[in-house]
Amino acid sequence: MKKFLATITLTLSFLISSPSQAIVGIATDSDATAIAGLALMDLSQIWIVESRTTTRRYSRRGWSRTTYVTYRVITYPAFLIAGLVLLDDQGRAEIGADLSAEQIEQAQLNDNEVVAFQNEIEEINALKDMISSEISHIEDDQARIEEAGKLWTEYAQVLSKDSATALFKLANLEK
Amino acid sequence: MSFWLCLSLSAQASKIVMLTSLDPDKNRPPLRLRSWNINEKLTERFHKEMWKLPYPVDKEIVHFATAADLYQVLKDPEVTAVIWVGHAGFAEGQGLSLLRSIIDYKGNDLKAVFQAAGSHLKYLALVGCRGQLFLNEWSKKGYFDHNPQLETFGREVRTDARKGLKMALRNLNDLFSKKGDFLKQNSIPSDNDFLDYQTSDRGEYFEVALNRENDQSQSTQFTAIQVLQKGRLVGFLSSDETQARTLIKKSKSLNDLKLVMDSGAPSSANELNLGRFTFKSDNPYNWKVFQTPNGKPIGVGKHIYRAQNTMP
Numbered sequence: 001m002k003k004f005l006a007t008i009t010l011t012l013s014f015l016i017s018s019p020s021q022a023i024v025g026i027a028t029d030s031d032a033t034a035i036a037g038l039a040l041m042d043l044s045q046i047w048i049v050e051s052r053t054t055t056r057r058y059s060r061r062g063w064s065r066t067t068y069v070t071y072r073v074i075t076y077p078a079f080l081i082a083g084l085v086l087l088d089d090q091g092r093a094e095i096g097a098d099l100s101a102e103q104i105e106q107a108q109l110n111d112n113e114v115v116a117f118q119n120e121i122e123e124i125n126a127l128k129d130m131i132s133s134e135i136s137h138i139e140d141d142q143a144r145i146e147e148a149g150k151l152w153t154e155y156a157q158v159l160s161k162d163s164a165t166a167l168f169k170l171a172n173l174e175k
Numbered sequence: 176m177s178f179w180l181c182l183s184l185s186a187q188a189s190k191i192v193m194l195t196s197l198d199p200d201k202n203r204p205p206l207r208l209r210s211w212n213i214n215e216k217l218t219e220r221f222h223k224e225m226w227k228l229p230y231p232v233d234k235e236i237v238h239f240a241t242a243a244d245l246y247q248v249l250k251d252p253e254v255t256a257v258i259w260v261g262h263a264g265f266a267e268g269q270g271l272s273l274l275r276s277i278i279d280y281k282g283n284d285l286k287a288v289f290q291a292a293g294s295h296l297k298y299l300a301l302v303g304c305r306g307q308l309f310l311n312e313w314s315k316k317g318y319f320d321h322n323p324q325l326e327t328f329g330r331e332v333r334t335d336a337r338k339g340l341k342m343a344l345r346n347l348n349d350l351f352s353k354k355g356d357f358l359k360q361n362s363i364p365s366d367n368d369f370l371d372y373q374t375s376d377r378g379e380y381f382e383v384a385l386n387r388e389n390d391q392s393q394s395t396q397f398t399a400i401q402v403l404q405k406g407r408l409v410g411f412l413s414s415d416e417t418q419a420r421t422l423i424k425k426s427k428s429l430n431d432l433k434l435v436m437d438s439g440a441p442s443s444a445n446e447l448n449l450g451r452f453t454f455k456s457d458n459p460y461n462w463k464v465f466q467t468p469n470g471k472p473i474g475v476g477k478h479i480y481r482a483q484n485t486m487p
Contacts, residue, residue, distance in 0.1 A: 093273070096271055
């Protein structure tokens with residue numbers, strides 16, 4: 001009976017199972033992050049205890065009964081995901097002020113541009129939020145990108161020249 | 176007799192506050208009834224684990240906690256342990272983008288408020304995905320330098336709410352075993368208008384009085400505001416406050432004196448009323464909002480005030 005139940009449970013689990021990222025997506029109602037699969041490893045360890053009894057005839061005098069208990073650790077997200085409330089957040093992306101030496105070199109930023117970019121990072125992010133808000137009602141992707149481009153051109157005038165140049169160079173590097 | 180003994184022990188006890196900020200309707204696992212409530216589950220788990228603590232501790236639970244609740248609790252001199260349970264995101268994005276957010280049940284980011292942790296605080300647990308990475312980053316930036324005795328707890332991986340809470344309380348129990356009743360305070364420190372990290376070196380700061388008024392176009396209730404200077408929390412206004420005293424770090428660079436009034440709301444938020452700020456200081460500075468040429472403040476959930484020197 002136990003084996004039968006175990007078989008049913010495992011079969012159901014296989015039917016439910018899908019790549020771990022998809023499970024995360026379902027469980028959290030958000031896009032799976034790149035590292036979600038790895039992180040799930042922590043949540044997915046399950047101990048299975050199996051007990052088996054064998055009866056063997058030792059000699060003509062009688063029978064011997066032996067019970068084996070085995071422990072197995074398996075990694076299986078589908079078991080636990082259903083009851084979890086994962087505390088993740090996709091949040092909102094911000095433009096970071098920390099630039100690597102490689103980024104600076106590739107974008108060909110001079111010292112003044114780097115300093116201006118880092119000094120005005122709050123203003124840059126405020127502009128990004130405002131543009132993001134203003135284009136959110138546009139449904140067509142291409143139209144949204146074009147409108148964002150227009151708004152960046154218009155609003156970048158409130159930034160210093162060095163900061164706007166740095167942003168432009170870094171944005172082109174991203175492409 | 177035992178009743179009075181218990182009462183006197185309780186009067187000397189430390190206080191642990193658990194703040195949770197989860198919307199039950201959005202945090203219900205699949206295949207559960209509508210009556211399944213994460214806040215009730217967390218309350219049960221909290222009480223269950225609290226019974227195991229070896230010392231008497233006063234406890235309080237606040238559900239649907241906001242930035243104002245967190246700020247008040249972190250500054251409360253009677254509270255020596257705080258456990259926060261909420262959604263968090265920590266990741267390096269591609270290229271320039273990065274993700275750092277600890278959000279309340281409305282989706283407002285309140286990560287900067289954790290900098291309000293007073294020097295009386297002994298234990299801070301951040302139960303949210305990759306909470307430890309935030310704690311590491313804050314330690315690296317020196318946000319808790321004023322409080323070397325602070326013990327923290329967080330996890331580096333994605334975290335389940337109940338499992339994370341259980342681990343945070345068991346970690347607290349382990350600390351009790353190692354250190355004894357480390358949460359206990361011999362005397363309760365006095366309340367402080369400013370942030371504790373600033374008062375240890377008062378000479379580095381100057382005082383600025385903030386006043387906010389309704390923008391002409393808006394008459395809705397104000398939003399709570401985190402006042403930031405170069406990423407450091409220097410003040411806080413709850414939604415019903417219009418005035419505050421803050422300490423600003425001195426600098427010769429006007430750029431370093433820039434103030435960000437951050438509600439934590441995302442760019443998709445509607446009907447935010449951050450208000451318009453005016454400033455008073457004995458130093459020769461004034462602050463002007465960063466705005467478009469036609470006078471509209473730039474930003475959605477945050478407004479930026481740039482410092483200007485008023486000396487000719």
